[in-house]
Amino acid sequence: MVIKHQWIFKTESPWSDANQKMLVLDTGGWRTERPVLDKSLCNYCGLCSLYCPPQCMRDKGDHYEVDLAFCKGCGICAHECPKKALTMKPEGEFTNEG
Amino acid sequence: MKAKKGKISVMMGNVVAANVARLCRPEVVACYPITPQSEVAETMSGFVADGSLDAEIVEVEGENSAMNVCLAASVAGARTFTATSSYGLVYMYDAIMQASGYRAPVVMINVNRETPGIHAVSSGQQDMIATRDAGWVQIIVENNQEIADQLIMCYRLAEDYDIQLPVMLNYDGYYLSYLNEEVEIPEQSDVDAFLAPLKNQPQRPRIIPGAATGCGTHGMEMGYVEARYKHWAAMDRAKKKVDEIDQQFADYFGRSYGGQIEEYRMNDAEIAILASGSAAGTAKTVVDTKREEGIKVGLVKQRLFRPFPEERLIAALKGKKAVGVIDRSVGFGWKYGPMCTELKAIAPSIGNVPILSYIDGLANLDITIPHIGRVVDEVNAAAKGNAYQAVTWIPME
Structure with a gap:
């Protein structure tokens, strides 16, 4: 058998660097709603980031910003936000953003 | 050392x-x-x-x-x-x-x-x-x-x-x-x-x-x-x-077990029994007894079950006139016992010979010397061209 496949894992066992490989799928395309932040309400408590299942909240120093390439739109961040700073909005409102 | x-x-x-x-x-x-x-x-x-x-x-x-x-x-x-x-x-x-x-x-x-x-x-x-x-x-x-x-x-x-x-x-x-x-x-x-x-x-x-x-x-x-x-x-x-x-x-x-399989009196054997586990010990005794009766039988003890020791089994069994496989389990969906089914997958490389499947020793029922003796006799008869039963549940007969 002639292997044409380009090896994905550097190791014999399927280990990889999570920072590089974990988020390879563009799961953002699965989303029907996205969390939108009202920065005036956010107190930077970090609960949205702690609860986010795929860990796609990015720490911006005074607030958290969702990484839309990976956010599946589950809404847990908005549900857990004690300040109601996050609101889930339908993707249809953002179609012009491409 | x-x-x-x-x-x-x-x-x-x-x-x-x-x-x-x-x-x-x-x-x-x-x-x-x-x-x-x-x-x-x-x-x-x-x-x-x-x-x-x-x-x-x-x-x-x-x-x-x-x-x-x-x-x-x-x-x-x-x-x-x-x-x-x-x-x-x-x-x-x-x-x-x-x-x-x-x-x-x-x-x-x-x-x-x-x-x-x-x-x-x-x-x-x-x-x-x-x-x-x-x-x-x-x-x-x-x-x-x-x-x-x-x-x-x-x-x-x-x-x-x-x-x-x-x-x-x-x-x-x-x-x-x-x-x-x-x-x-x-x-x-x-x-x-x-x-x-x-x-x-x-x-x-x-x-x-x-x-x-x-x-x-x-x-x-x-x-x-x-x-x-x-x-x-x-x-x-x-x-x-x-x-x-x-x-x-x-x-x-200073102790060897043959690796993937152990071959017992297989060199000049004409027929073979394949068994595993503690029953292989009993089978060795039966092979010795049957040899004294003039039946050229040998034993293959399968030690490696996964991966399947394909090459070693072919080398050991090639040219033998018939093989009897004793399984201590049931292969649901196949007629034969699980080890017998797998042996049949390499049958073309062994030769077109009878492979007889035996189910025995389930639920602590002993795989006895008479049981294995019967297997040897039936495999020997099949090797001589006699009709044989493809699968035998020994305790059921």
Whole structure:
């Protein structure tokens, strides 16, 4: 058998660097709603980031910003936000953003 | 260099397993007790309690946790040990697949026992058969000395950098688990010496606190295919490795088991019996008796069940006039026993000869000398061109 496949894992066992490989799928395309932040309400408590299942909240120093390439739109961040700073909005409102 | 003569004792199979597991210096042990394995778990706990084993014992609430603990400890770099049987083995089914998928070199003893559905607290290989496609190396041994020696070899195999596979060591529940037999237990220094080559190998990847690494989590599309391909290729490599390790064991300790298979009086044999486990010992006695009667019969003891020892079996059985296979389990969906079905898959390479399937020894019913004698006679008759029955459930007749 002639292997044409380009090896994905550097190791014999399927280990990889999570920072590089974990988020390879563009799961953002699965989303029907996205969390939108009202920065005036956010107190930077970090609960949205702690609860986010795929860990796609990015720490911006005074607030958290969702990484839309990976956010599946589950809404847990908005549900857990004690300040109601996050609101889930339908993707249809953002179609012009491409 | 040769090993020193070990201490000779009379020991129960389960206690042998625990004593030798201790000598292999596992760092994490998680066993949930189950008949007929319980003495393994008890004795290991005793060793840690009395200070003769420096290991972390995790007292788990069931076998699923036992395997997950071993898996996690193994990917953190520890040498691990666990033991189970029957219901316990199937209760950890998802976890054993996880372990092999992660290529975690967990070593587990499985004391063969019948499986759920019919509550048989008795011997049989159905548990091992039920997990045969879980990606583990599966080895079956015949007696208490072989439990001791093979367990040491299992660590060499599992943790070998070229292999990196979990290994399941199977021995017959009740027959061996509770059998008191003379056993030579090697010296600690000799077990250390035999396992020492593992220390010279490259370090396998492991969980490092603080580092964002992942294992088994990126199996989408070609990641899955690649991981499975590597696993499949490692299983194939494991066959020769079993033979090599057996040879090195023989050179050092002076005992050999033939590696993937043991051939007994096969050189000039015209017909052959294939058996495994403790029944292979009985079969050797029958082969000797039948030889005296003038029947040129030999025995192939299948030690390596997964990966299937294709090349060795072909070499051993090619040209024989008929083969009888004794299975201690049922192959649901096939007429023949599981080992017989697999042998039939390589039949074209052996020759177009009768292969007779026998189901015997289920639920602690002995595979007796008369039973195997009957198998030899029928295989001998089939070799001479007589009609034969494709499958025989010996206890049902």
